Amino acid sequence: MTLHAKTALLPDGWARDVRLVLRAGRIDSVATGTPPQPGDHRAGILIPGLPNLHSHAFQRGFSGLTEQRGPTCDSFWTWREMMYRFALSLTPEAMQAIAALAYAEMLEAGFTRVGEFHYLHHAPDGRAYDNPAEMSARIFAAAEDTGISLTHLPVFYAHGGFGPKPAGEGQRRFLHTPDRFADLVQACDAMARPQDRIGLAPHSLRAATMDQITALAQAFPNRPFHIHIAEQLQEVEDCVAFTGQRPVEYLLTHAPVSADWCLIHATHLTDAEVQGIAATQAVAGLCPITEANLGDGIFPAEPFLAAGGRFGLGTDSNVQITAAGEARMLEYSQRLHHRARNVCADTGSTGARLFHGAASGGAHALAAPAPQITPGAPADLVALHDLMALDMADDRLLDRWIFGTDLTVADVWAHGAHLVQGGRHIHRDRIRDLAAAACRALI
Structure with missing residues (x-):
């Protein structure tokens, strides 16, 4: 045409x-x-078109339904309990239907590729489906139905917290052994269309040990490698209590972080951690609307960009799906923090700085063409x-x-x-x- x-x-x-x-x-x-x-x-x-580097598609299904305050102070952790209840009820058919809606809305918003950080693997009772890749297959079907290009990121999840602590009941659909997870990645390789890419994602330092994270990086080299990190202050405190180091500090010290990696959120950083991420050329995966919705905090964009750091944008919980809105929220959070305007710009257009940064960093994080x-x-x-x-x-x-x-x-x-x-x-x-x-x- x-x-x-x-x-x-x-x-x-x-x-x-x-x-x-x-x-x-x-x-x-x-x-x-x-x-x-x-x-x-x-x-x-x-x-x-822009890449959406971080999505949990199924969470589109309860958009706007967690905005009523309970008897105690609400937080990310109380929101997570609602998310677990929803996740435990999803059938494969519902997973596909909700993901397709999210992907159609992403296309309508100007996203043409999505990075699906997918951890809902098993049946509601925690057992594997007859096809162990059933839920990933539903993600591929939703991408095929809507036409969006997909970078699929099956998630390795083994533990419930630092220690490691046993996983809780709400996490039973997420769990894998290393061997079964390797089988899942290979099954996803077989399902990919020519325009799709397959990476992997240890969920977080809470859900995977450092030995498991480094083993995955060695077993699956030269792929997109994403991880949630330093999203919440409690995570920082728990990591310090267990390891003696902050999450990003611990990761940079012990893991082979490289330009193939994408550090999702990375909200709570010291100056040294900002410089450390930038030096590796790993991409900071920012989801400003979700981070605002969950009360995570504000990413230190000004020093990170000044250090040459790379970033991309994602819709994460899909509480709203808007490419322009994610870029706007990133800049507005910086304006509120610094009480200044046009913080993310170098000189000239703030919109251009955000657009080109999100396009380049997001595509790199998803192993996609620029x-x-x-x-x-x-x-x-x-x-x-x-x-x-x-x-x-x-x-x-x-x-x-x-x-x-x-x-x-x-x-x-x-x-x-x-x-x-x-x-x-x-x-x-x-x-x-x-x-x-x-x-x-x-x-």
Whole structure:
């Protein structure tokens, strides 16, 4: 197919009258200064699709249902109990239906690839399904149904806390031995489409010992390797009590952290830890809306970016699914903390700094090609509609999309398929109805 954009963001900057030929899921050619031809699909503003580097798709099913305060102070840990109750009730069919809704909404938001940090492996009683990869298969089916590209990150989870402590009843669907987990990774390799990638994820320092983490890194080299870390102060305190070191300090000291790694959240850092992560070129996986919703804290973005740190953005609990909103929340959290404006920018556009950082860091963390509108790149494209019809071709467009209300996602192509049209996924009604029925049965 052919696509003509009035304005497009190319690797060397913004260009006018850009005509693309898409073929076999990739961009075949790009011409600038070219008028539209009969049969071209017309777009106003065209940008590359963004990667969503961290999702727990099933949590979309209870979005907005944990906002009532109990008799004691609510926290991440009280929220986790609600999450466990929901997780223990999910059937494979409900998992697929809810994941498909989350993925359709991600595409509608401008995400064209998702990193699925997947730890819901077994039946509600904790036993393996006849197909031990049944729940991962449901994730692949949801990605296939919606058309989003997938980096699947099966999670290794063995313990309930530092010590290691035995896992609790709420965690029984998550647990694996190292050997059975290796079998799961290999089964996921066999299910992947050509555009998909398979990594792995020890859940956290609470759920896997350092020996297990390093053994996994050695057994599966050169893959995306993600881990939750330093999200909550209690986790920091528990790690110090058990190891004598803070979580990131302990990880950097004892694990082979490299550019293949993605440290999810990394909220509570010392200056030395900030410098240490940046030096490894590991990606900081930031999920600002979820981190705000759970009361995690504020990531130290200003010193991390100044040290050359790389970051990507994720939707995590999927309480809201918005690419622009995650970038906006990251910047706004910094403004509240520093009582300043345009904190994440170096000079110039804050929107451009956030967009390009999230695109580059997120793609690297998911072992995906860099999002670019260039020949040979995957045809992962987002068309924005400007309600004000302002005649712009510069980074103010990214500022207005992220921080304003006048630019909205109109169309999205993922791997060349025109999946979002007029702001809606082409299968939205069917996907929504299946997810709604699953949620009604669960809640």
